[in-house]
């Protein structure tokens with residue numbers, strides 16, 4: 272019966288899903304300083320995009336980096352909370368899980384910096 276109900280489209284359920292998603296975004300913004308740092312960086316980079324009048328394709332790369340960073344940071348935070356929910360003891364697997372997620376964020380941050388340099392450095396020197 273419950274699985275049947277899930278298949279039925281409901282505006283109320285859709286609104287609930289959006290509400291939960293926005294609560295997640297508000298939570299990560301309020302509780303994760305890295306997320307606030309990414310937000311500040313995103314505002315600066317967006318400003319630079321307008322100042323240097325970057326092309327449509329460059330905007331696509333910039334937006335991909337900005338939203339990719341937000342998404343990864345949120346997944347990292349979700350994983351940290353999940354691990355903390357499972358154990359508050361020191362566990363090798365808990366360390367690996369958290370370090371892997373942090374490593375994924377770092378990898379994307381490096382990509383973001385490289386793309387930023389490729390787009391903005393030539394314009395700065397022009």
Ligand SMILES: Nc1ncnc2c1ncn2[C@@H]1O[C@H](COP(=O)(O)OP(=O)(O)OP(=O)(O)O)[C@@H](O)[C@H]1O
Nearest residue numbers: 303305351358359360361362363365366369370373
């Ligand atoms: N239960 C645990 N067992 C083993 N190692 C852990 C455990 N919890 C955390 N660690 C280690 O401590 C590091 C920091 O963990 P923590 O949960 O404090 O994340 P953080 O990087 O401080 O998070 P934030 O992004 O919120 O600053 C992890 O990357 C991991 O190496």
